[in-house]
Amino acid sequence: xxxxxxxxxxxxxxxxxxxxxxxxxxxxxxxxxxxxxxxxxxxxxxxxxxxxxxxxxxxxxxxxxxxxxxxxxxxxxxxxxxxxxxxxxxxxxxxxxxxxxxxxxxxxxxxxxxxxxxxxxxxxxxxxxxxxxxxxxxxxxxxx
Numbered sequence: 001x002x003x004x005x006x007x008x009x010x011x012x013x014x015x016x017x018x019x020x021x022x023x024x025x026x027x028x029x030x031x032x033x034x035x036x037x038x039x040x041x042x043x044x045x046x047x048x049x050x051x052x053x054x055x056x057x058x059x060x061x062x063x064x065x066x067x068x069x070x071x072x073x074x075x076x077x078x079x080x081x082x083x084x085x086x087x088x089x090x091x092x093x094x095x096x097x098x099x100x101x102x103x104x105x106x107x108x109x110x111x112x113x114x115x116x117x118x119x120x121x122x123x124x125x126x127x128x129x130x131x132x133x134x135x136x137x138x139x140x141x142x143x144x
Contacts, residue, residue, distance in 0.1 A: 021073045021130050028131045035061075035135060038142035060141040068134045071096050072124040085125060093121035116140060 039057055046053040071092055079088035096117045104110045116136065123132035 020128065021077055021124075022069075023129055024131060025127065025129055028127060028129065028135070031132070031135050035138040035142055038139055042142050057142070061138055064137040064141055065134055067096075068120075068130045068137055071099075072120065072130045072133045076121075076124055089121040089125040092124070093117045096120070 039061070042057060043053050051059075075095065076088055076092045079091050082088075083091065093114075094117075097114050100113055100117075101110075104113060120133035120136050123136065124130060126132075
């Protein structure tokens with residue numbers, strides 16, 4: 001994941017070099033209380049994992065942030081410069097959904113993923129930042 005994120009950042013730097021999607025907004029930051037609460041709950045009430053709970057939690061948080069930077073950050077910004085904001089939002093939600101298809105085991109799960117990624121793409125579209133989408137993504141992973 002680190003290699004993918006670094007590679008995407010390097011290519012993005014050559015093509016677009018617009019990092020406004022990383023600007024933090026204090027109004028959105030307050031909502032990080034949701035994944036932090038879920039993280040505390042998971043660490044204190046964790047069932048048995050094949051790896052220690054803190055390691056699992058760190059991996060999920062890092063992985064979600066890296067995925068969000070690549071898709072809702074770099075990819076969305078690049079698509080937006082080519083296709084416009086609305087089409088970019090739909091395209092990125094579709095790309096993110098397609099990348100998660102190996103984890104889908106039923107039609108209901110595919111629908112839940114599609115709705116979740118549409119929500120994340122909408123939040124990126126409305127806030128022009130990745131953090132609201134990241135809150136949803138991390139919260140979803142910590143619920144599981």
